[in-house]
Amino acid sequence: MSHLSAEELSLKAKEVIVQYIDKCDTLKQKERTTIPAQEMPTQDPFIRRTNLNEVAIGFSEEQARIEAMRCLQCIKKNCVDDCPVGIDIPGFINKIAHGDFESAAQIIKQTTLLPAICGRVCPQETQCQLHCAVGKALKDVDKSVAIGRLERFIADWERKKGKRILPEMKPPTGKRVAVVGSGPAGLVVAADCKREGHHVTIFEAFHKLGGVLRYGIPEFRLPNEIIDKEIETLNEMGVEIITNFVVGRTRKLMDLIEKDKYDAVFVGTGAGLPVFMGIEGENLVGVFSANEYLTRANLMHAFEKDKADTPMFSSKKVAVLGGGNVAMDSARMAKRFGAEEVFVLYRRTENEMPARKEEVQHAKEEGVEFHFLENAKRIVGDDHGCVKGIECLRYELGEPDESGRRRPHEIKNSEFIVEVDTVIVAIGNGSNPLISQTTPQIKVNKRGNVLVDETQKTSMDRVFAGGDIVLGAATVILAMGEGRKAAASINLMLAKETESETKKKMYIVSDM
Amino acid sequence: MNKIIYKEQLSKDVFLMRINAPRIAEERRPGQFIILQTDEDYGERIPLTIADADTDEESITIIFQVVGKTTTALSMMLMGDYLPVLVGPLGKPTHIKNFGRVICVAGGIGVAPMFPIAQALKDAGNHVSIIIGARTKELLILEKKIKKIADEFIVCTDDGSYGRKALVTEPLKELCQSTQKTDMVIAIGPPIMMKFCSLTTKPYNVFTQVSLNTIMVDGTGMCGGCRVSVNNEVKFVCVDGPEFNGHQVDFDNMIARLNAYKSIEQQKQKCFVEKTFKQKEELV
Numbered sequence: 001m002s003h004l005s006a007e008e009l010s011l012k013a014k015e016v017i018v019q020y021i022d023k024c025d026t027l028k029q030k031e032r033t034t035i036p037a038q039e040m041p042t043q044d045p046f047i048r049r050t051n052l053n054e055v056a057i058g059f060s061e062e063q064a065r066i067e068a069m070r071c072l073q074c075i076k077k078n079c080v081d082d083c084p085v086g087i088d089i090p091g092f093i094n095k096i097a098h099g100d101f102e103s104a105a106q107i108i109k110q111t112t113l114l115p116a117i118c119g120r121v122c123p124q125e126t127q128c129q130l131h132c133a134v135g136k137a138l139k140d141v142d143k144s145v146a147i148g149r150l151e152r153f154i155a156d157w158e159r160k161k162g163k164r165i166l167p168e169m170k171p172p173t174g175k176r177v178a179v180v181g182s183g184p185a186g187l188v189v190a191a192d193c194k195r196e197g198h199h200v201t202i203f204e205a206f207h208k209l210g211g212v213l214r215y216g217i218p219e220f221r222l223p224n225e226i227i228d229k230e231i232e233t234l235n236e237m238g239v240e241i242i243t244n245f246v247v248g249r250t251r252k253l254m255d256l257i258e259k260d261k262y263d264a265v266f267v268g269t270g271a272g273l274p275v276f277m278g279i280e281g282e283n284l285v286g287v288f289s290a291n292e293y294l295t296r297a298n299l300m301h302a303f304e305k306d307k308a309d310t311p312m313f314s315s316k317k318v319a320v321l322g323g324g325n326v327a328m329d330s331a332r333m334a335k336r337f338g339a340e341e342v343f344v345l346y347r348r349t350e351n352e353m354p355a356r357k358e359e360v361q362h363a364k365e366e367g368v369e370f371h372f373l374e375n376a377k378r379i380v381g382d383d384h385g386c387v388k389g390i391e392c393l394r395y396e397l398g399e400p401d402e403s404g405r406r407r408p409h410e411i412k413n414s415e416f417i418v419e420v421d422t423v424i425v426a427i428g429n430g431s432n433p434l435i436s437q438t439t440p441q442i443k444v445n446k447r448g449n450v451l452v453d454e455t456q457k458t459s460m461d462r463v464f465a466g467g468d469i470v471l472g473a474a475t476v477i478l479a480m481g482e483g484r485k486a487a488a489s490i491n492l493m494l495a496k497e498t499e500s501e502t503k504k505k506m507y508i509v510s511d512m
Numbered sequence: 513m514n515k516i517i518y519k520e521q522l523s524k525d526v527f528l529m530r531i532n533a534p535r536i537a538e539e540r541r542p543g544q545f546i547i548l549q550t551d552e553d554y555g556e557r558i559p560l561t562i563a564d565a566d567t568d569e570e571s572i573t574i575i576f577q578v579v580g581k582t583t584t585a586l587s588m589m590l591m592g593d594y595l596p597v598l599v600g601p602l603g604k605p606t607h608i609k610n611f612g613r614v615i616c617v618a619g620g621i622g623v624a625p626m627f628p629i630a631q632a633l634k635d636a637g638n639h640v641s642i643i644i645g646a647r648t649k650e651l652l653i654l655e656k657k658i659k660k661i662a663d664e665f666i667v668c669t670d671d672g673s674y675g676r677k678a679l680v681t682e683p684l685k686e687l688c689q690s691t692q693k694t695d696m697v698i699a700i701g702p703p704i705m706m707k708f709c710s711l712t713t714k715p716y717n718v719f720t721q722v723s724l725n726t727i728m729v730d731g732t733g734m735c736g737g738c739r740v741s742v743n744n745e746v747k748f749v750c751v752d753g754p755e756f757n758g759h760q761v762d763f764d765n766m767i768a769r770l771n772a773y774k775s776i777e778q779q780k781q782k783c784f785v786e787k788t789f790k791q792k793e794e795l796v
Contacts (some may be wrong), residue, residue: 205599205730205732206730207549207552207596207597207599215730215734244597244598244599245535245599246599246600246602246732249539249600249601249602250535250536250539250599250600250601251535251539270734272730272732272733272734273733273734273736273751274734274735274736276736276739276746278746282746283739283740283741283746283762283765283769284765284768285768285769285771285772286772288736288737289735289736289737291734291735291736292729292735292736292737295729295730295734295735296729300556300557300729301553301554304554307554308554308556309551309554309555309556309581309582309780310554310555310556310557310729311556311773311776311777311780313772313773314776384768385764385765385768385769386768432732432733432734433733433751434732434733434751437604437751
């Protein structure tokens with residue numbers, strides 16, 4: 001398929017919208033399903049593989065309105081049920097169809113503070129868009145209404161307008177909430193607790209906020225500027241932000257409660273502990289965890305070679321191990337750093353790959369190759385301890401396992417060696433050990449994930465947790481969903497305390 | 513932001529700084545380190561061991577050798593300047609108890625991280641023998657300070673310009689051979705020195721602890737850039753260390769990994785030094 005530029009797509013949309021614009025409210029359902037689904041404009045693949053600019057450019061106004069008119073405004077809102085934060089999806093989409101972007105923004109802001117991020121990185125095809133009636137009618141989930149892209153459109157529109165609607169905040173309660181980690185879960189907790197009038201402090205180990213949004217997800221998928229803007233909102237709301245602070249080391253978790261008098265603590269430290277394969281040669285020079293590779297590129301700005309002090313390993317041939325979004329990000333990043341050949345090794349087939357279809361497609365367009373049904377057996381080093389190749393094994397698919405995916409079996413004696421100078425391991429993350437290492441009171445499972453009850457409360461009094469530290473490596477939106485739940489529990493706990501304190505005071509007063 | 517409240521040049525390329533950092537000063541234990549950047553946006557994160565701390569002054573002491581761009585830039589910062597990024601204390605503290613007779617071997621800049629450990633071991637009631645060494649006399653640091661806490665003290669230089677003309681492994685071997693049983697050896701210094709100290713003590717079966725200073729990015733377990741092979745297992749220096757059993761560390765692999773970016777690093781430092789000189793010349 002040839003690449004259509006943003007201008008071309010926008011022009012096309014301008015022609016198409018004329019047919020529908022006056023019938024916005026009167027279109028029959030059948031007619032709506034015939035409205036052409038809008039293609040996301042992207043940077044030309046040959047240009048974008050040399051820069052870090054965002055790949056997806058975003059809908060034009062006309063495109064957004066056409067896409068919005070495809071929505072059937074179902075009475076039973078399957079899409080909302082599948083959204084971890086429960087955005088009123090048909091509500092905001094209806095406003096877009098009518099060109100009332102401001103109202104659409106207000107509707108979105110009622111339930112999420114981070115629409116520009118969610119619109120970009122949520123796996124909508126397995127959530128809100130999965131049960132969309134339009135996709136069902138057309139028998140293709142890819143033809144569902146592009147809810148995520150519309151959410152992003154509104155968030156971008158609002159940001160470009162320079163209009164920031166601060167959420168309403170209740171008067172100060174005098175209660176203090178500490179949020180440990182400023183990834184997606186922490187940011188949501190900070191916002192939700194601040195809205196209730198509590199004093200909120202975010203503690204972040206890095207010098208910049210955002211957690212995985214900042215160090216993990218590349219600029220070309222989620223520009224830093226977007227994260228900065230979302231964090232500015234928190235700043236304006238009066239959330240206190242302390243960077244370069246490692247809870248567990250700079251201060252023990254218990255000390256936040258006992259010495260610093262926080263009434264509640266939320267632990268959202270993420271799944272920051274890269275998993276390696278446990279194969280020979282994994283410590284050779286030229287083997288990286290995806291976390292390290294991406295952190296150098298994203299947080300430490302290694303792409304700006306002349307300015308940044310953090311170096312990046314220069315690679316010609318790169319093997320990426322894994323089939324998730326992080327593997328895609330690493331492979332695409334390696335291309336941008338000038339690698340001539342980048343291939344992804346995945347032991348199942350494309351159908352089983354956990355990465356988003358869109359990301360796989362983008363990676364292919366950028367020249368990333370895929371070696372399916374192959375896996376690394378060992379990494380081969382030269383005399384200087386550097387990577388010179390990777391020994392692979394071929395696989396075939398057998399019976400489905402408990403996840404429903406067909407289990408891969410290795411084919412005996414199918415080993416072969418491919419010459420590479422770099423290997424990026426992107427097979428997942430364990431839970432970060434710092435909190436459990438330094439906080440013996442907190443209960444964790446075998447994998448080191450913090451155990452919580454249905455209200456996100458941990459085994460420790462006043463301590464809640466959510467996001468990847470609880471779930472293991474999951475998604476941004478699931479982390480946000482957990483953050484929302486934890487914030488609600490914290491707010492409830494603090495409200496009850498305030499109530500009983502007030503009662504006590506009244507009792508004392510009446511006693512006198 | 514952390515203010516540099518004192519700066520001193522200890523030798524040609526070695527500097528001492530005391531930095532205001534109340535929280536770190538309060539929490540740090542011997543063996544732990546910090547990570548700093550000299551520029552918030554484009555700086556590189558480097559780990560440095562905490563050499564000392566003063567809770568009254570609310571300061572920590574770092575001692576560093578100029579080896580790359582970041583340490584060069586750091587050495588040019590002045591008293592009163594602020595460090596944009598300083599985080600810590602990181603890593604597991606040294607396990608301190610009364611082991612009995614302990615030999616502390618420090619090479620070059622390694623005397624700095626050794627000081628708080630030797631002090632703590634002494635306070636815990638150990639008999640502490642200290643061996644310090646450097647390439648040449650000019651590179652010896654903190655001799656007087658560390659000598660004070662030693663029950664036995666040996667200083668040597670590779671070229672014989674001061675003390676005994678020997679590598680630190682020679683007196684180490686002699687002490688291991690002596691009739692007095694050694695309960696533990698701690699070696700801190702350049703990787704190659706720690707490697708040979710470990711090899712020296714191995715035949716005597718004396719537990720030897722080394723403190724590794726690898727390349728790190730985050731310092732909290734997230735990136736794995738600092739990983740080393742210990743007893744054929746992958747360990748992260750930042751969260752599992754920085755101290756390990758020297759007899760189990762794959763030093764050759766660690767040294768290769770330390771040199772992964774050497775050419776880029778040297779180039780960056782050269783550019784930086786040239787640029788700074790030019791700016792100075794223009795000012796003159």
